[in-house]
Amino acid sequence: MDVYESIGARRDVRNEFTGEIVDEVRLNRVLGAAHAAPSVGNTQPWDFVVVQNPSTLARFAGHVAECREDFARTLPPDRAATFGPIVVEGIERSGTGVVVTFDPSRGGRHILGRHTIDETGRLSVGLAIENLWLAATAECLGVGWVSFYREPFLRELVGIPAPVEVVAWLCLGPVTALQAVPDLERFGWRGRRPLADVVHRESFGSDDFPVEDRSTLRRQ
Ligand SMILES: Cc1cc2nc3c(=O)[nH]c(=O)nc-3n(C[C@H](O)[C@H](O)[C@H](O)COP(=O)(O)O)c2cc1C
Numbered sequence: 001m002d003v004y005e006s007i008g009a010r011r012d013v014r015n016e017f018t019g020e021i022v023d024e025v026r027l028n029r030v031l032g033a034a035h036a037a038p039s040v041g042n043t044q045p046w047d048f049v050v051v052q053n054p055s056t057l058a059r060f061a062g063h064v065a066e067c068r069e070d071f072a073r074t075l076p077p078d079r080a081a082t083f084g085p086i087v088v089e090g091i092e093r094s095g096t097g098v099v100v101t102f103d104p105s106r107g108g109r110h111i112l113g114r115h116t117i118d119e120t121g122r123l124s125v126g127l128a129i130e131n132l133w134l135a136a137t138a139e140c141l142g143v144g145w146v147s148f149y150r151e152p153f154l155r156e157l158v159g160i161p162a163p164v165e166v167v168a169w170l171c172l173g174p175v176t177a178l179q180a181v182p183d184l185e186r187f188g189w190r191g192r193r194p195l196a197d198v199v200h201r202e203s204f205g206s207d208d209f210p211v212e213d214r215s216t217l218r219r220q
Pocket residue numbers: 010011012013014087088089145146147148181182183184185
């Protein structure tokens with residue numbers, strides 16, 4: 001797979017995990033891809049906690065189910081009906097969770113490039129996650145990002161010390177297939193915006209930049 005194929009095939013996975021555990025060789029490769037990401041000041045502020053203990057996965061899944069219910073209760077009836085059938089996690093089915101963290105103290109006090117924009121540290125962790133996601137896609141593995149959790153719960157669950165912050169729980173595992181269309185689009189929650197709406201020339205909001213439609217990347 002070249003990089004455009006991987007970008008086009010990548011999907012957030014919840015329903016398609018096979019139930020098999022990812023093998024250590026591919027797990028190492030995708031973690032290596034994550035660790036090869038760019039980072040502000042070359043701080044590499046991420047860590048990855050691989051979680052495969054079934055009782056830990058079950059405890060986290062229970063917590064996520066509660067957070068899902070909390071969110072559902074905030075929705076107006078029409079959105080609640082759309083949300084109902086949407087699965088928001090594949091924690092136990094994937095068999096592997098990768099907890100991705102950000103250590104704001106890594107690199108010391110004088111971080112080249114973070115002195116004016118503190119957020120660049122967390123953004124660097126986001127790039128590591130995208131590297132992992134694309135590499136997993138190239139390995140025919142699925143990834144599902146779960147953010148339906150309360151930070152203190154996950155921090156305690158896997159023993160994350162201060163000042164390290166939790167950024168994500170990623171479900172990772174073999175899949176039967178990757179959907180061509182995102183779940184949230186298929187279930188009518190929200191679709192992709194056209195590329196032409198988000199690319200501007202010279203000033204924000206201008207719409208005179210001719211662009212190819214994103215469907216060139218999407219698998220048919
Ligand atoms: C920061 C972040 C948090 C997300 N959290 C969740 C989540 O908790 N549950 C879920 O089902 N999907 C989650 N997703 C996946 C998005 O819903 C998904 O990326 C989006 O619908 C587009 O689909 P695609 O990734 O398949 O293109 C998250 C994605 C990101 C980037």
